[in-house]
Amino acid sequence: MKFSTIRPATIEGNIQVLRDLNKWYDGHLSAGFRKSYGFYMPPASGFSPAIKLEVSSPSGWDLVLVDRHGLDQAGFVSFAIPGGRALAVGGLTPGPYFVIVSGPGGAYRLRFEGFPDVFKPATVVSVIDVSGSMGGTKLAAAKSACNDFIDMMNTGDKIGIVGFSTSASVPYPLTQIGDPASTIKNAAKSKVNALSAGGSTAMGLGIRAGNNELKRFPSDRNRVMIVMTDGEENVTPYAAEVIDGDPVANDIQIFMIGFGVSASTMSNLRLLAEKRNGQAYAAPTTQDLRDVYFKIIGAGMKEPIAGLAGTINPGGQVTQSFHVDASTASLSADLSYPGSDLDLILTDPDGNEIPRQTDDAAGIEFMNRPTSETYLIKMPTPGTWRATVVGVDVPSEDYPFNLYAFAQSQVETKLTVAPGPHAGRTPVDIVVEIDDGAPVSGVSVIAEVTPPEDSGAGPFIVGLEELEPGLYVAAFDTTRWGGDYAVDAEVEGRSNLGFWFSRSPSASFNVIAPPNFEPVAVAGPNQTVYAHGDGLARVILDGSGSYDPDDDPLEYTWSCITDSTLIQTTGVSPEMTLPSGEHIISLVVNDGIEDSEPNEVHITVVPPLQCRRLLLWPKTIHLGLRRNPVIAGFLRLPGDIRAADVRPKTATCLPAPLAGRREWLFGRWCLAVFFVNEAAFCNNTQQVMFEVQLNSGHFVYGTEAVRVRRWGK
Incomplete structure (x- = not known):
């Protein structure tokens, strides 16, 4: 139907x-x-x-x-x-x-x-194929559709243009559409109009350039890339490789448009769009191309208040009425048709026809194109409006057209922060007031606070709570640095009349640098640890006693010089591997402003004891057989150390941990049997180390070589 x-x-x-x-x-x-x-x-x-x-x-x-x-x-x-x-x-x-x-x-x-609560402003990069196959009428149609798309964007959106052929370029970097919107829109459209066709199809490079543009605005929550192409890519890197290889851009949604492409190419474009939670659209004709762009930008950016897909006869008229309420900040009416000549007449509630021309002073923008007409009206008069379609030059009966009207709500948002100067380390109140003729409640308000650039910190995200209807407040207490702080708020929700809205007010304030008290490093108590058979010990350091008089968070840097080599690590309680001997480890903490005086801890690493004798059996390990090979070690304890001095279940065998240990202690001997980890035994001759730990903490070790024979090799 x-x-x-x-x-x-x-x-x-x-x-x-x-x-x-x-x-x-x-x-x-x-x-x-x-x-x-x-x-x-x-x-x-x-x-x-x-x-x-x-x-x-x-x-x-x-x-x-x-x-x-x-x-x-x-x-x-x-x-x-x-x-x-x-x-x-x-x-x-x-x-x-x-x-x-x-x-x-x-x-x-x-x-x-199941409908969502909020729609968000769009940050959009339009990526256009300008390869040689796009020459002539194709590129002209792509430019026209992209320019119509730009015309329908809202104040507060961002628009950027990327072109790709053998390489990619960014003729118009992402720029926010301000007031008047025509300034940025015209600048972007002029760059689109300057595109020329020629070369191969490097869609992957085009997508990479689009990603890089959108990644310049990581905090924007509705980042979209629209890629229009007329054929298969033929230059590396290919689009799938670029998309899969850039996980930072995973939240960038991609829409693919196939302009007159084959079914197989369209299938590939769908796969690419699905990788970034987007959609792919086929546009066989010029009118289809414009409609696809319109469908994408229409998603969530405006409220539909009228719609009619109808027909008209030569010389006939069709009128659609719709209501505009007091919360409407902008009204757009769009008429599209296959060709010929239809006129759109827009009449306000007082019976006045809106001039069919742009008048910035009156807040009117009118766009007349070969197959469409669009009005954009700022601060429209509340009441019943009429949109009349006139069949000026219609070739036949029942000539089709599409007529739609959209509205964007009027909501006043006021972000207030006392400019200061504020005393450092004291909270600063951030206040947002929201009103559309009455206080607006139930709105999401988030502020991003950016400290002075030389602080090296932030930005910080602060959620504002509704103190009373229409009044949202938060106390920002991370004012440790002197200088200027920027506050950018994002306000999203519904007006009292049910319209979606999104606003981004900003403000700033100044803080006088507070006095900073030097932090204090405490490196913990001295330690005595015992080295394994390889002569190394793992030491757990403890800087938890360090503190800052201002209660600022601390960063920890541990340093030690061993055998003329500097060893450093970070964290409150890191692990450091040290050889046998005496070591002095220095701890310095930083509160984000200055370093503490160093504090030292002394670490004594006791060397291991070598066993009196180590016997390994078998002398040759056979690998690759069905049964699991085993190895047994007989370790003779040194001096007057007896089996009773050995901690039970501490026998280990290296070069790799082995499974299935069994252990016996008797007299001055320790016997342990292990299943062999075959992956660790790969050479013709392998050095094997056995060790046990004594109740005193010392390690006793011994090494011996075994032969390795791998069957089936």
């Missing part, structure tokens, strides 16, 4: 937007009519939402899902549930959608379950 077959007369009332999660919407349907509801599917939603219809008698009722082009989404079919019907809409590509309620007439209730 085409939505264009649903004539305006069969749709009852204006489109209603499903704004609230898990809320029942009451409705009434007249016989012979349908009701339309709009909603957004954002990128990377991470849930499986559903629309539920509840009626007293379910017979004859249905839910039909259509996209913004009026196309029936045949893969999404409603099904019966107790008391009504349901439509599962998880897995939709991002963009605006409409659900049509039909039935015999009467009262009903509609509910949207």
Whole structure:
């Protein structure tokens, strides 16, 4: 079913937007009519939402899902549930959608379950294929679609442009769209228009350049790359290699657009998009290319308030009315059609036609293109607006068009921080006030505080709590450094009238450097440890007694010079390996501002004792046989040391730990038997070391060579 077959007369009332999660919407349907509801599917939603219809008698009722082009989404079919019907809409590509309620007439209730709470501003890099195959009309169509895409972006979004052929370039680095938006948009579009075709297709290099741009803004939470290409890549590194080899960019979502590509190329593009939680779109024609860009940018950036995919006759007119409320900061109306000449006439609630030209002073931006027209209106008058489509030069009856209106809410956010100067080491209050004519509650407010550059610290993330309706407060207490601090807040949520909004206010404050008290290093008590048969001992150091009078966090640096070699390690209680002998280890702690005086600990490493005799059996170890080989060691203790002086179960055999130890102690002997770790025995002749530990802590060791024979080699 085409939505264009649903004539305006069969749709009852204006489109209603499903704004609230898990809320029942009451409705009434007249016989012979349908009701339309709009909603957004954002990128990377991470849930499986559903629309539920509840009626007293379910017979004859249905839910039909259509996209913004009026196309029936045949893969999404409603099904019966107790008391009504349901439509599962998880897995939709991002963009605006409409659900049509039909039935015999009467009262009903509609509910949207699982929709997310917040949409975020977009940081977008458009990566465009400018290889030789894109020459002529292809590149012209790509430029037009990309420029239309830029026109539809919001103030506060960021836009960047990358081109790729044999190599990649960044003609327009990521830049935030300010006020007036036309300044940045026109600059970006001029760089798009300057692109020229030629060379091979190095899509991997294009994606790498896009990644590098987006990684310049790691704290942006909606980073998107849109890659448009007309064919297979033929220059290394390939795109999959670049995507897989850059884990830092894993949270960057990638959308792939195949402009007139083959089915096999489209399949490859889908695989690439799936690696970064994105989607791939086929665009066989120029109009399809524009629609794909529109679908991507529409995801979660504006609120749909009207939509009509209809038809018009030569000289005819079609009018769609929609309501704009007092919280609306900007209104956009977009008309698209295959070609010919249609006009869009926009009329405000006072009956005034909006001029079909850009007027920055009046907050009006108008874009007239060969197959589309768009209005962007700042601070529109609240009330009922009318959008009229006029068939100026229409070649036939039932000529198709798409008409949509979107709104962005008006919410005032005020970030306040007393500029100071503030005394160091004292809390500084961060206050955010949110108002759209009344205080706005239930909003997410996060502040990023960046200390002075020479501090080498931060930034710090601070969550603000709602103290009273519309008032969000936090105390930032990490003011250890003197200088200027920057505060960047991110405010996201719904206005009182249910519109999504996102704001990013900023402020700064100054701190007078506080006096800093030198930290104190305490290296712990002196230690005596015992070396193994290899002459080395592992020492656990203890700097936990160190402290800072200002309670600043400490960093620990341990240093020791052994055999003219400097050994260093870090941490509160690190492990250090030392040879036999006397050692002095120095500890210095730092509080982020200055070092402490060094503090020393003395470590005595007692050398091991060599056994009087070591006997190994067998003298030849046979490897590669079915049975597990074993090795036995008979260690004769030195001097007057007896078996009773040996700690039980301490016998070990090197070069590698061996399994299945059994041990016997008697007289002046220690006998131990091990299963051989075959992987550790690989040479013709192998030195084997046995050792045991005495109750005194000393190690007794001995070494002897054995022959190794590996069968089957």
